[in-house]
Amino acid sequence: MKVLVVHNRYRSEQPSGENNVVDQEVALLAGAGHEVGVFERRSDDIATMSLPRKATVPLRVPWNARARADLTARLHRDRPDVVHIHNTFPLLSPSVLAACTDVGVPAVATLHNYTQICPPGTLYRDGRICGECAGSHPIPAVRHGCYRGSALATVPMAVGLAVNRRRWWSGITRFFCISGAQREILVQGGMPAEKMIVKHNFVADPGTRRHGTGEHVLFLGRLTEEKGVRLLMTAWEACAGELGVPLVIAGAGPMRTEVEQWVASRGDVRYLGLKDPAECRELLARSVAVVAPSTWLEAFGLVVVEAMAAAVPAVAPAHGAFPELVEDGVTGLLHRPHDPASLADCLRRIGSERNHTMGTEARRRYERDFTPAAGLERLLSGYESAIKEG
Template structure:
């Protein structure tokens, strides 16, 4: 593809390194892809690991989140760089946003979560999807202590989301807003964001595999993710059929009460991404029981399609939408062991045909070249829209 002649300042607040973040990984990969396409990049980055060492960090970050005030001067470096546009990924909790809205430069914002409408960014509370703040106001975030289980910690986020996505300072100033799944795209339209400014561009996955392997002779399935409530591992293990093998990657321990007497469950612990990518083709399918909508098509789901394996996912999620829209696996309803078993059987019966189709969907939607091309179009649109769109 052709080179893109442009200068872009990329703004991102990195989450703590001791908490694995697919968003942090995605931002670095995307910056690399833009550079390889010929775009000059200025990295305007702040790290929670570093920022949290400063005196009064919690006070300053709370003020920044609640009011948009920034205690640094990032606009100086941006002005010297003189970019064609500013691309914002995440400002929480280390950047204010007022300085961004004062720049006389078009802004592009990529949405990685639901932070503009929800204090914890997940639209998830007490084991279920929660739309209370987007529909009834952000006071609920304070009442329920939705951020870190604390009312005090939730107050700044509740203040910042008081106007919902439509009233969000940064989104109002953005000439282009990148959504990374159909579900997020629809949600933002429902929240009052003008559709003309929304661009649906799923994140890419680097191409690792050159061919699609045959499915294993003995069916075998894999779960990849942390053992946290929203990932749904506990509920999956309760439903898992005894006649099929499931390997769990990403959790150092599984609940002993769920593991007892189940010899068909393998706990492989935490593995590096390179190991996961290498071994995905050895499985019949990926199982994704995530209980939240996700701010993008989940990375491991995209990696599965790149590896040419189908996905079985819990219904009512971004992963389930991808499966339904492109027929790359099966979905099951929450609590239904029979539907889970049926979905697993469908991926077994789909065999090589389904694996080849999964790979074709990857090539259609999720390659780096596809992403760079669509981002180039979004950037041109943002420049045409101008400042204060």
């Protein structure tokens, strides 16, 4: 099969799970003998642009004619069987859909978040879940300044959503949702159910698994409120002395200073900053459990599946994608969302005698549903149905 992957890469200054998923899928397809090309733009390039050109970037977020022309030329040259679109913000835009239509190549798109119904893609505002723009015009997002806290910065995204919503729905043959929970939310927001299939992300086997009971509880991710960092700090203060192991936090983000100050006041927490993939795998394999206390509706939960692959159970909230990833009491524990007392209770229980059994069951779930082989099967099935229908 001949596939062209279209993606606007996120800035390299912070790790991007979406970039990693794209790279892993490209490698997976190529390793299986398929011909894979990549058409991409890089957000890092914005920093090197002249000031006049930088100023035009927001104007091209809703529609970038140059990106359309460049992709059209690439499609004429390569003639792929299918185009797989990931992120188009900010340097590609939905104009890439028109390029696929111009050349008559079927297009599929992976929905990594909620940008089809929410300009910033999070369904989260001011520390709470928000669906004001879902199924309607995204005027509230501008009013609240949902992107980077700025109404002006939110306007291009809101305009792009309002102008191109129907274009997405008509121009894409198959939408890949990364969880059933995400699919349900997007369908409720007005997206065409008949075009939307669930294709969970896969995780490569880390080659190492936990042996013994583990040395620490691990938070591995971006340090933001929506990832539940503040919730975790409150819960840890309520139960830390009862666990007998430290909390290890690895990652970076806007809450880094707050986390560092909190860690400095405690002897049972370590903050490690950013770690490379090999170091992350080692941290996972030495964990009693991974905790992912997100307060927003995670569309997937990659760190939970990475923990599964290492035979480590997870503690996560009972909302978003987590209930379909974590079987409560079997492969981990689910806490009440936004509830530090419930999270603290789960942290107390996760180190029980059932911890090893939950880790074993988590690994079995990984082997059944989240291996590269399972991911390749779902990916090719989606491509084939899009090509047949297109």
